[in-house]
Amino acid sequence: xxxxxxxxxxxxxRLANDKGIMAMCALDHRGSLMRMLDETHPDSVSYQAMVDFxxxxxxxxxxxxxxxxxxxxxxxxxxxxxxxxxxxTGLLVSLEESGYSGKAEARITDLLPDWNVRxxxxxxxxxxxxxxxxxxxxxxxxxxxxxVKRLAGDCLKEDMxxxxxxxxxxxxxxxxxxxxxxxMKPQLVVETAKQITAFPIDVLKAEFPSDLEYEKNEGKLLDxxxxxNDASQVPWVILSAGVSFDLFYQEVExxxxxxxxxFLAGRALWQEAAKASSRQERLKxxxxxxxxxxxxxxxxANAYGTPWHTKLEASEVDxxxxxxx
Numbered sequence: 001x002x003x004x005x006x007x008x009x010x011x012x013x014r015l016a017n018d019k020g021i022m023a024m025c026a027l028d029h030r031g032s033l034m035r036m037l038d039e040t041h042p043d044s045v046s047y048q049a050m051v052d053f054x055x056x057x058x059x060x061x062x063x064x065x066x067x068x069x070x071x072x073x074x075x076x077x078x079x080x081x082x083x084x085x086x087x088x089t090g091l092l093v094s095l096e097e098s099g100y101s102g103k104a105e106a107r108i109t110d111l112l113p114d115w116n117v118r119x120x121x122x123x124x125x126x127x128x129x130x131x132x133x134x135x136x137x138x139x140x141x142x143x144x145x146x147x148v149k150r151l152a153g154d155c156l157k158e159d160m161x162x163x164x165x166x167x168x169x170x171x172x173x174x175x176x177x178x179x180x181x182x183x184m185k186p187q188l189v190v191e192t193a194k195q196i197t198a199f200p201i202d203v204l205k206a207e208f209p210s211d212l213e214y215e216k217n218e219g220k221l222l223d224x225x226x227x228x229n230d231a232s233q234v235p236w237v238i239l240s241a242g243v244s245f246d247l248f249y250q251e252v253e254x255x256x257x258x259x260x261x262x263f264l265a266g267r268a269l270w271q272e273a274a275k276a277s278s279r280q281e282r283l284k285x286x287x288x289x290x291x292x293x294x295x296x297x298x299x300x301a302n303a304y305g306t307p308w309h310t311k312l313e314a315s316e317v318d319x320x321x322x323x324x325x
Contacts, residue, residue, distance in 0.1 A: 002233060003315045006325065007159025008202055012235075012308055014126045015067040015090040015161065015203070016262070020307025022203070022237050023298045024090070025061050026266030027054050028071040028129075030098035032242075036267075036274035050074040056279070057270055059084040060286045064294045067092055069129060069264060072115055077123065090126040092163060095151065100133050105171045106140045107133035109147060117154035117162075127161035128154075129205070134166040136191045145195065152200045165205035165239060165264075166192045182211035186224045190231045197233040203308070204236040205264050208251040212243075218254065225258030235261040235308035240268035245293050252297055256304035261311075263301060269293050 004012070016022045030050075034042035037049060054075040062068050062079075067090030070076040076093045079085045095111055102108040109132050120128045130151055134144050148164060155162035168188045175181040189209040197204055209224040228236065238255040240248045240263070248268035256262070270290050276282035 001311065001313045002200070003313045004202070005156075005159050005315055006317070006321070008161050009314055011090075011126050011159075011161040012202060012312070015092070016308055017066045017298075017302070019302055019305075020261070020309055021301045021305045022066055022235075022262035022264070022308060023294070023301050024067040024069060024092070024237065024262065024264040025057075025065045025269065025294070026069040026239070026264050027057050027061075027075055028069045028092075028094045029266065030071055030073065032098075032267075033274065036271065047074070051078050052279075053274070053282075055079060055082055055084055056283060057273070057286065060283070061270070061290065061294060062086055062089045064291055064298070066090060066262075067126065069094065069266075072112065072119075076125065080123070091124075092127045092129045093120045093123070093125045094129050094131065095120070096131045102140060104169075106138055107169060108140055109133055109144060111147070111151075117151060117158050117160065121158040121160050125160075127163055127202075129163040129165060131165045131167060132196070133169060134192055134196070135168060135171060135188065136195055138171060141195075145199070148196060148199050148201065155202075156200060161202040162200075163203040163205055163264075164196055164201045166196050166207070167241075168192065168207060178211075179214055182214040186210055186227070190224075190227050193228055193231040193236070197231070202234055202312070203261075204232050204234055205239050206232070206236045206260075207241060208238055208255065212247050212250060221254050222258055225255050225260070228255075229259030233311070235306075235311045237262045237264050239263075240265040242267040242271065244268065249297065249300070253300050253304060256301050256306070259306050260301075261308040262305050263297055265294075265297060269297075 034045040058079045069092040071094045097110040100107040186209045209228045273282045
């Protein structure tokens with residue numbers, strides 16, 4: 001069992017509720033959000049439109065979440081400055097640029113220029129997060145793991161929790177068939193969890209290890225999530241990956257029953273709000289439908305989830321700990 005330093009313990013406590021469950025919202029979308037706001041001309045979406053959308057979401061959802069994930073360009077600093085982030089809500093901030101470089105079948109995660117873990121710590125955020133395009137069976141895997149290792153080291157220096165979000169992707173003509181890729185998904189997700197959590201990261205933001213469009217057997221789905229739980233050396237939460245809310249609700253229940261410590265939900269919660277015809281309509285949808293969705297996920301995670309500290313152990317603290325800190 002991995003041992004945690006004082007700063008990491010405190011940070012993880014701030015990401016979770018009193019039960020040790022992480023009920024978190026992801027609002028760090030950039031390129032994908034531009035496409036949602038204007039599918040035809042995403043490049044025409046203004047800076048202010050992006051900021052306003054995120055501030056609306058943050059203002060309404062943050063009081064119902066244990067933590068919020070925001071990006072540094074349109075969300076994190078703006079939410080603090082605008083006073084829309086409650087003081088008891090944790091703040092995760094992303095490190096990566098939107099999108100990827102390299103080939104579509106050998107993706108490289110690029111870090112945001114002029115941004116780093118030290119700055120995330122300085123701004124008073126709770127944790128740093130990295131989205132990592134990852135396939136264990138692709139040649140660039142080593143390069144991607146080097147990025148994880150380096151950033152994990154930076155987070156150790158700042159004594160700040162580090163959350164990693166590995167995302168699989170399709171390779172080859174066979175996998176272009178969604179059903180074929182769905183067959184590979186469990187193996188990819190489980191092996192990725194094993195490899196990524198071998199590094200000193202603190203929370204794994206994991207894909208659901210199956211596709212509910214093709215696999216309906218609840219017993220098998222539960223078994224796959226147990227495999228993911230066994231593979232992860234750290235607490236893990238489920239990401240939503242833009243699926244419908246109904247599907248994500250099922251995923252959260254199954255994952256939490258198998259050992260997940262909660263969820264980090266994005267588009268499954270709020271994606272329809274991006275299509276609202278007016279700000280008034282958007283706010284109404286957020287205040288009613290989305291808040292109810294979030295509260296229902298909270299209830300699920302609290303009922304079935306495993307507290308984050310069951311997979312991590314606090315380092316011993318004695319009278320001289322401060323001298324060596």
